[in-house]
Structure formats: structure tokens, C-alpha cells
Amino acid sequence: MTKTAKLPRTAPFAPEEIIALDQVIGRASAVQRAWLTGFLAGIDAAGTEAAPLAAAPSVKTKLTILYGTESGNAEALAGAAKRDAQKRGFAPRLLDMADADLATLKDTVNLLVIASTWGEGEPPQRAAPFMRALMADGAPTLDGVNFAVLALGDSSYAQFCETGKQIDARFEALGGVRIAERLDCDLDYETPAAGFIASLLEKLTPAADAGSVIHVDFHRAEAEPVGKTAPFAAEIAALHAITSSRSSSETLHLELDLTGSGIAYQPGDTLGIAPENDPALVGAVLRATGLLDDSAAHSALTRERDITTLSGKLIQDYAALTGDAALATLAADAEARGRFIAGRQPIDLFETYPHTLTTAQLTSLLRKLPPRYYSIASSQRLVGEAAHLAIAKVAYESEGRARLGVASGMIAERRKTGGSINVHVKANPHFRLPETNETPIVMIGAGTGIAPYRAFLQEREALGIAGKSWLIFGHRHFLHDFLYQLDIQDWLKSGVLGRLDLAFSRDQPEKRYVQHVLWNQRHDLRAQLDQGATLYLCGDAKAMARDVDATIVRILGKDDADRGQHELDALIAAGRYKKDVY
Template sequence: MTTSEFPGSALTPEQVRLVEELSRSLDPMQARWISGYFAGFDAGLRRPLSQPASSAAAADARSLTILYGTETGNAAGLALALEQAAQAAGLACKRIDMADYKVRQLGQEQDLLVIVSTYGEGDPPQPATGFFEFIEGRKAPKLEGVRFAVLALGDSTYEYFCQAGKRLDQRFEELGAQRLAGRVDCDVDYEEPAAAWTGAIVAQLAAETREASAAVPASAAAPMTQAAVPLFDKRNPFPARILDNIPIVGRGSSKETRHIEFSLEGSDLRYEPGDALGIAASNDPQLVAALLDALALSADTEFEHRGQKLALGEALTHRFEITAATPRFLDYWALISEAGALRQLQQEDRAGERSVFLRTHHIIDIVRRYPVSPVMPQGFVSALRPLQPRLYSLASSLASVSDEAHLTVAPLRYELHGETRCGVASCLLADRAEPDSELPVYIQSNAHFRLPGDDTPIVMIGAGTGVAPYRAFLQEREARGAGGKSWLFFGERNFRTDFLYQTEWQGWLKDGTLGRMDVAFSRDGQDKVYVQHRMREQARDLFAWLEEGAHVYVCGDASNLAPDVHQALIDVVAQEAHTGREAAEDYVRSLQADHRYQRDVY
């Protein structure tokens, strides 16, 4: 390319060289982001420099708010990228977590960009529940003067895919707001569609700013800022050496739980108690071999993917999800197999049956049940999702174990169609992560699961591997010499075999770092006893701690533990405050709003 190929010979040869160098280094997501950046930059350059800012132009400038709701941090990361792109394009904006948003100002917003994930079966992220209750309630204001756009994150293996984003999109419309753009629904491989949405919306708003604020001098534009990018992150994980990988349950346990230690030396990775370690997992080689056999394809078969030649075996091992079946894969396999049963599942009125089928059939089960020959490798991988990292709550504090990261992992193993199946990352960690081997890792921040001040009481509630972050909490408090009271409710199956980190809790009880501990071992007695039962038994003291300002933390299973503990907390408040259920629910809701009730559930 030469300068003559640009309209008006806009670039010098040196600029052309720089542009070409940059373009060769960009992946699709970066290219889309930078297109939005330059669209906005163009808007700033086109403003007349000779005219002073006028009050009319200032009045025409619309406020821009980026609002996000997140459970694991993905929506927060996208909101930050959107803010940076908007600022780089000269757009003034503010970025706010739904958990911290003052809902009464919703009616005063003008342009609102919303990024929200869906949790479980169609629910909003736990920190965003207060915002959803307000906007879907009768007190929500009319929003005739508001424009909005929604980016929804979800997982297509769930029946209510992106439901939280769909709920907000519909509710904004019901309240009279106008769409800046149609809602975009993203699956777990959200990076590219999210980047495209960001680039398009920033370009649109920047163009409008150019038209509405033509009299504003370029010097009045918001400064372009760029946050520091960590050397190692989700896109570029650190190869961490495994220091130790040991079982922490006793002989005869009905469960398998392991303690795994990673070295972060040389990575400059830093984390806080409550954060998670992301593992860039790979698929089990035995599963890859079985899938290739079912497809009658060779591991050495090459195919083209995004301008690269890849070997199919390597791609199925390291690049693509090959376990969970998705609607995308169902559509593809129904097309090439022409199987009537699969085509019936595609019908709109079969959503429930389709969801059950996808939960009970892995990709290999569908391939075996409805065989196709031949299968084109490129077409097959186009129906797969990129292999996503897995997050594990950190069981350590850097204040105690410098340059290390500890995990507590229970491998997922179960039977399906007569075969033992395994969790992608948990079985990688349990079965193939030998000491001195390396795994790619990064830190996922979790701002919604943080220790309070050193003097504030804390109540920690968890079962099984959900106890991991509390080990980090107490390591941190011990290192800091924190004086705040602490109370742990811990549940597992059997006292003799499953008392995870027993000697450490006992040591902290002895030196006062841990003030109280109540345990529930569900299979030691005739009746099953869980942590919520212990909470009710200690209702008087537990409520007294709440009244003293204690922060409550819940970590563990989302389908059972979290709702059971939530209900127990409401019951404790109702009983001890001598109030009705509605008032008790309001009390617990206020704990959430004040960030005194935080959950890390999965």
C-alpha cells in the first residue's frame, strides 16, 4: 500500500509503514476496538478550532453512563474497556457498578450503556439484585428522555440464555427509553462480539458529539487515558509452576479434595483475599482421542482457522470446548446429520426438552448417537465454542505466602451414558497437574468479596471447597494483626475424613485470629446437619454480631448452599428482631446494599 491509495494522500510513507505494522499485530477484537477509537478521534479532529464553546453546544452534550452488573468480573472488564474506548474518542463518561449505583438518579440519565451477565437460570448477578428489584418494581421512574444500549453476557448451555440482559432491555423499553442500538447477546466466547459492540457504539456517540458540539474547541475534549495493562492476564496467562498437589481428605473419604500450590515468582501478579485464579485449561487427551475416533478423523488432519493452519488434535486439546453441547452445536449437527429427532429439538416450543437434552448429552454422545461421515474439520470446529478458562477462589494471601497462589479443588466426576465423565479443569488439576509442571494462570479480581477494615467483625459461611477464601481471609488478618472478631461456619460430610485444613483452623482458634467456629458434618449422624442448621442454633449470637456491624460472607454451591443460607439468615433476623418476614427480608437486603453481605457462589 502507498500513500496514493489513501484518499487525499493523507499519510506519509512513514505513517503508512506504522499503520501496516500495527494492522499486522492486531487480532479481530483489537481491530474492532481501534476502529471505534479512531472514529471518535476523527470526531475530535473535525471540531473547528477557531470557534469558542457556546452555551448551546454545551447544552447539547449528553451525559454518558456505563452501568455494569457482574458476578465473576467479565462484565466489569468489558465496562472498563468501554470506558477507555469512550475516553480515547473524546467522550466524557462515568462507569458505575450496579451494586453501587444510586437508583434514584436513573431518571436523570441521558445515555446509558449497560453490560450485565446472567447468573444461573436467568438471574441477575447477586451484587446487582438491588438494581433489578428497583427497576422492575413500581417505583421505577419513566425514562422517556433516556437512550440506552444493552450488552448481555450469558452461557447458551442454560435455558435462560442472557436472561438478565433481556430483562433490562425489555424493562427500559417499557419505561419509555429509546434504544441507541439493538441488544447484543454474548455467549461465553464474548470477546469479539463485545468488542464489535463497543467499537460501534463509541463510533456512533462520537459522530453525534461531532455534529452536536461542532463549536466546542478540540482542547475541551476529555483527555485520552489508558489504564495500565498487566503483563500477564486472561489473554496472556502466566506459566505457573506447580509446587505441590496433595489430597487433604482422610483415607476412606467419600469425596476427593486437593490442595494445590502454584509459584507466581517472576510474574508480578498480585491479588487480594477474595480474588480468583483463572486456569487456562486443556481437554483430557483421552477424550480428544475418543472424539476423533467417533468422527473418524485423524489428529494430524489440518484445517484453516482465522488465517492459521492448525492440526485438529492440537485444536481440540487446547482451543475448543469439546464437552458441553450448546444450541450452536445442536443446530450444526442437526443440519449435517439430518436427524429428525435433532430437528424437532430446534423448534421454538421445545425449549425445555432442548435444554434437558443438552444437559444430558455431551458432544461426543451426539456424534455417536447420530453419526455422520465424512465430517469436515473446519465445519466441525466452527460449531464449537473457544475453550474458556476456569476460575477458582484463592485459598491464600500474599501477606502470608509471597509469590504463591493456593487452591482448594474437588474434581468433578460423574457417570453419563455408562461412562465416567470429568470436569475439564478440576480433573486436569487433580489428575495431570504434577509438581514442577506448568499451567497458564491469571488473576481475576473480585471486588464483591472483600475483607472490611481490620476492626470489623466477620462471619464466614462455607461448605466443602467454599472454605478456600476464608483461609485467605485469616492468613491476611493474621499477617496484619487485625483485631476484628471472626466466626466461621464450616460444613462437610464427615468429621474424621473431611475436616479440611483442620489443624490450621485450630491454630487460629488458639491464637485468637479466629474467634468462633461452628461445624456441620452432614453424614456423621442419623439426621443430616448443614451450616444453615448451625446458623439457626446460634441465632441469638449471630444476630448480635449483625447488630454490631459484622460483615457476612457465603461461599460454595449456588443451587443449594446459597439459597439455604440466605433463607436461614432471614429466619435468624425475623426470630431475633421479633419482626415479620418482609421486614427481615428488608434487613438482609440492606446488608447487601451496604456490602455487608457478600457471596461467592458457583
């Protein structure tokens, strides 16, 4: 029988380090412990001086990590920052902007803010009340608060990292002390964000404590788990249209086989797809830059670089690289840049201002090709080692050129059953079913916004939960665009779905959307909310989500906008209004 080893609580390690060591040493066999003893002795015998053991500092440096998140990236970074800070001997605490009180922040000594920007310069939904309070005239002063801001965004939007920029400027205006220049991160944020956090923690570590924390990392060499940097090649088990051939918005149902991946997900999570660029577009870009026969450039543009997003930064970088006078004039004029970008992609820039580039120059101009994320339309309780997606094919014409969505075009035109797609799961903890099955749910969605609700209802079907669910779904035409109609009708019959309201915008002379259903059924909606219902919204962020928000404010406030916004903020703070918008 193996004897269990436990470190005494008086060992010269921080409590969390003792726990970590117990987990390793406590499970180790006699042979493993003997090996470890010899290994450590060998280090000393080789002449490596061990740092003198020092008692943990009596007072740890406090650090508050405040985050505002929409898709989970800021929250994940905040969690990683907390773990790093703990290893360095800090006393960190995590604080979601949804739970933050400005009045308490004024007593914070050190503050790291990690904030994402959503849509056209908007804060994450859960952070919106905090941002309104921060920007209000009566916001408390933050004299003496040391702060640093890490901003996340997407440079394809004009208001890049706007939320982080506003927080940074406002904290300074309220008397805060900026201890690190704000860092604005694009979609490939992981490496620069990690460097920013490490640098900040080093700056905040008191000189007297340097070297006092013993870093012990035990790990076994093993395969990297499935994730963004190590996706799983999932076989396509099914791929077919769920709109009619007469639909003006083709939508596909995709089933992926996850057998052997170890991937687990919950209803509400998203699946990341590693896309490949359209070969025709790759060829056009290479031709315009004089690299058509360059195999390295072809490979990079196919799988690694974004060739569909044209940004102001790309125009400015291209102008600086080429020295083109006409291009420099465009790059210097913000309004002209905005007009040129509208409806265009990098190929339009390279063809309008052609220059021969090297592979290194071209790839340095283009940002990394990011994954495309889709709400999962299935419950693992029902489908097992599989994941279902609803993919709306993006296809349009602008500036005389046909355009395709990167991932949706790849799936619709270049993938078939039996092929494969590289995928990974991204958790969405703020878009989950209620903790108790008795809680009513109201699900509002348009188009492929139906996807997570299909997962919700499959989950309830698998668990045998009936009723207390209301779906409000909208699309263009009943006959052509009623996504997952048979599933929904079956759930209505079985009682898994308690109520269904539909809004097909083009089936009558006057367009009718989900917000019109909400308004018409406002008394029932208020009754559901009074009974403790959780409200969900999934779909387009630019139009539908804003209109729904405005309608809910009107319903809650009974035409008193301030009262309605206050009630909506209270629902958000209580986790009873959840959004998954794109």
C-alpha cells in the first residue's frame, strides 16, 4: 500500500503552493518520490545554489483585476492574470464589471482593467451599467488608485478598442494614476496581452519581495489539449440546407463527429472553426502583389492570414511600406479612408495601388486569420460525441466583385460530407440555462440566432423537462426560412416547448420583426419576468439586438426610459438577461 505524503502546513510555501505540491507528492509512488529526491539533490551537487527559503511576506501586495467581457476573452485573460499574480505572491481578486461598484474602487490600491469592445465601439452588455456610472457627472474620484488598462478589440471596426480607451481616459480624469500605458490588442491578442500582464506584475512587485516567492511548476509532458492553438479535425457527418431553394438567405445544418477529441461543451457554448481562405481570392491577392508563383505566400494566405478585412491600419502600413504618394494621401485622411474601406477588402487596395511585395512584406501587412465562432445548436446529452451548427452562407456583391464569408463560404462551397473541419470549443458561461429547471425561460432569436435555443431545448428534452419555455423566432419567409421547423413542432407537441411566437418579416406588406412580437405580447412578457423568468437574446447585434433592447426598455419602463433602463440593468446584474449577439 502506498503511503500518502502530505506537506506540513508550516512548510515555507504559500497555502496554494502547499495544496499544489500535495496533489503531486501525495499521489506519487515510492519510486517517483525517490527519483524526485535524487533529481533535486543532483541540482545542488552540480553547483546550482538554491535560493534561500524566505518566509512569505506578512503583507501581500493587493491587486484588483476588473474585467468587462462579451465573448469570454477578457474574462479568460483576467483569470490567467490572477493565477500569475498568485504565483508572484500578490493577493489578487477578480471583479466583473457587472458586479463592480465605483464607490468601492476608490479604495483600490492597484487596478488592472481588461475590457473588450463590442460592435461599433460599445461596451460588453454586462459592463454597460458600469460604463454609464463611470461616465456620469457624479462619478466618484479615484485619487491615488494605480491603474493600467488592457483593451481588446477588432481593428476592422472604426471604434477600435473604444471601451478600453474610454476607461483609460476617464480613470485619469477622475484622479487615477496610470502606471502603464494602455495596450490595444487586436484579434490575435494572446501574446501581447500576456506580455503586458507579466510586465505590469513585475513593476508592481516590491523590490524587497523580489525572489521571495518560490515558483514550482510540476507538469507532465503530454499532448496539448484541443483548443484554439491545437484544433481537432472533426469529420463532417452531415451537411445540408435547412432553407428552401427559394430562400434569399441560404442556411446550412452542419453535423460534426467529435469522437476521440475529448471535447465537452454545454448548451450556450460556441464552436470555433479554423477557416481557410477562398483559393480564388488567394490567387487574386498574390497576382496583385507579384507573388503568384510563391508557394510560401500561397500557404500563408490560405490558412494563416486574413485577406478579407480591410482596415485603416492596413492602408497606413501599406502606404508607409511602399512610399506611394497617392496612397499616403489616402492614409492621412480619416474620412477618405473610411469611404474607401466601405464594401472593400485588401484585394481592392492591392489592385488600386499595385506594388510588388516580398512574402515577408505581404504577411506582415495582413493580420492573423482568426477562428470563426458559431453558437452550438445541439446538446451533448442528446447527440453524444457530436456538435451541430447552423451556418448562414455569407455571399454578396460590392464594388463590382462577388464576396464570400470566409468560414461560411468554405463550408458551403468547398466542404462535403466525409470531409473535415478543424474545430475547438469556446465556453460561453454567461449564456447558460438557469441553474434550476423550474425557472421559466424566454428565448428571442432571429435567423441563425435559433441555434443555441435548439441546444437548450434538446437539453430539456434529454432531461425530461417540459413547459416554462417560450420561443420568439423571426426570419424572412415562413415557407423558406423557418429553421428547424420540424424539431420545434415536435417540441411543442411533447411540451418541451411551452409557447411559440413567430415573426416573418417579408410575409406581409409591413415588415414584422421579433421586437414587434415583444411589444404586442408585452403584458405576457412582464408576467413572465415577474415570475422570475430568464430572458435570452441571440442574433444580429447591429440592428435586431438594439431594437429588442429598446423595446424591452419601453416595456419595462412603461414609456419611462430612465425607469426602463434601470429595470433592464437590474435584470442584467441578476443574470436574468443574457445575450449572444454577433
